[in-house]
Amino acid sequence: MNFSIAKLIRLPSYYFWHLSARVQFAIRGVKWPKHLTIKGPLGLSAIGRIELGDHITIVNDSKYNRAGINHPTQLVAGRDAILKIGNNVGMSGASIYAESSIEIGDHVLLGANARIYDTDFHPIHFQDRVAGAPAKTAAVVIGEHVWLAANVTILKGVHIGARSVIAAGSVVTSDIPKDCLAGGIPAKVIRKITENDLYNHPNSKLDNPN
Ligand SMILES: CC(C)(COP(=O)(O)OP(=O)(O)OC[C@H]1O[C@@H](n2cnc3c(N)ncnc32)[C@H](O)[C@@H]1OP(=O)(O)O)[C@@H](O)C(=O)NCCC(=O)NCCS
Numbered sequence: 001m002n003f004s005i006a007k008l009i010r011l012p013s014y015y016f017w018h019l020s021a022r023v024q025f026a027i028r029g030v031k032w033p034k035h036l037t038i039k040g041p042l043g044l045s046a047i048g049r050i051e052l053g054d055h056i057t058i059v060n061d062s063k064y065n066r067a068g069i070n071h072p073t074q075l076v077a078g079r080d081a082i083l084k085i086g087n088n089v090g091m092s093g094a095s096i097y098a099e100s101s102i103e104i105g106d107h108v109l110l111g112a113n114a115r116i117y118d119t120d121f122h123p124i125h126f127q128d129r130v131a132g133a134p135a136k137t138a139a140v141v142i143g144e145h146v147w148l149a150a151n152v153t154i155l156k157g158v159h160i161g162a163r164s165v166i167a168a169g170s171v172v173t174s175d176i177p178k179d180c181l182a183g184g185i186p187a188k189v190i191r192k193i194t195e196n197d198l199y200n201h202p203n204s205k206l207d208n209p210n
Contacts, residue, residue, distance in 0.1 A: 017041060017060070039064040041072045048077035048098065053087035053106065060093065067112040067150055069093030081118075086144065097121075100137040105144035105162065112150040116140055119156055143178060165193065 021038045025031070028046040033054050040060030044050070059065045060072035069092050076097045077083040083098040086106035094110045096102060099119035110116075120135040138157030142148075146160050149168040160166065161178025170187040181190045196203040 014039065021058075043072050043074040043076075045074070045076045046083075047079045048081035049083070050075055050077045051082070051084045053085055053089065055088045056085065057090040058094075059091070065092040065112060067092065070113050071095070078119075098140075099135075101139040102142075103140070104142045105146065107145045108142055109147040111148055111152065111168070114148040114151070115153040116142070117153070117155055163193065 017038050017040055021036070021042050021044070022032060024042065024044045028044055028050070030044065030046050030050045030052070033052040033056055035055045036052065037057040038060070039058070040063075042058055042060055058073050059069065062069045071093055073091055073093055074095045074097070075083060078099045081098040081100055083096060083102050085104045086108065088107045089104060089110070091110035091114065092112045094113070095115045095117075096104075097115075097117050097119065102116055102118050104116075118140045119137040122129050122135050123133050136156060140154060140156065141159045142154070143160055143162035143164065145163045147165045148154070149166060149170075151169045152166045153171045154160070154166075155171065155173050158172050159175045160172070161176060161180065163178055164176050164180045164182060166172060166176065166187060167181065167183030167190070169185075170183045171185040172182070173186040176182045176187065176189065179193050181193055182188060183190055195201050196205070198204060199206055
């Protein structure tokens with residue numbers, strides 16, 4: 001039977017965090033999606049609208065993802081903002097903060113501690129900060145099948161094309177086209193992702209046994 005003692009021990013906490021998330025969703029008026037897996041405590045703040053697709057996994061604690069999670073996932077939609085997450089999306093210790101609009105496509109993978117902000121939170125000039133002036137905001141779009149590796153930050157106004165990969169620790173300040181590997185601070189396109197990247201492709205650089 002494929003049921004380890006560790007899994008058995010974790011079962012009560014799984015149901016606890018699931019129940020606690022259900023209460024948060026109900027209080028915030030967020031529709032509970034089909035097949036939501038929650039591991040550890042979730043932070044949810046929805047004055048605006050949060051929409052989650054089906055088959056979502058949200059991991060909030062390093063004991064469930066040994067890549068190293070710094071904090072529980074935070075999903076935030078400010079007043080009049082929309083945060084829309086597609087189907088089959090996985091995230092671990094993400095901070096997704098929408099003041100206007102963030103759209104995440106289907107099959108997106110957000111590595112440990114990925115941050116997606118559509119706002120600067122504060123204005124540049126100190127007098128504006130003192131006066132409590134609003135920060136700049138601009139919509140963010142993450143295309144389907146995108147993978148953000150660990151500790152990636154996506155800033156306001158960025159569009160990431162479908163199937164692209166952003167390397168660990170990158171800060172993305174401008175658009176990345178589809179089917180690209182990009183990385184660095186600020187992130188730049190490193191190369192196109194092609195069939196040669198397939199594990200079983202004859203030209204694959206991976207050391208595969210076939
Ligand atoms: C995205 C990733 C998988 C790409 O790996 P890869 O295809 O083997 O890429 P390479 O290591 O061959 O690097 C290609 C180029 O990108 C550069 N690069 C790789 N990672 C980079 C990074 N994080 N930031 C900036 N540049 C980077 C390399 O220096 C190399 O540059 P060069 O061609 O001038 O030598 C890898 O960079 C990465 O981020 N791995 C960590 C994944 C992770 O965080 N997993 C846990 C959470 S899910």
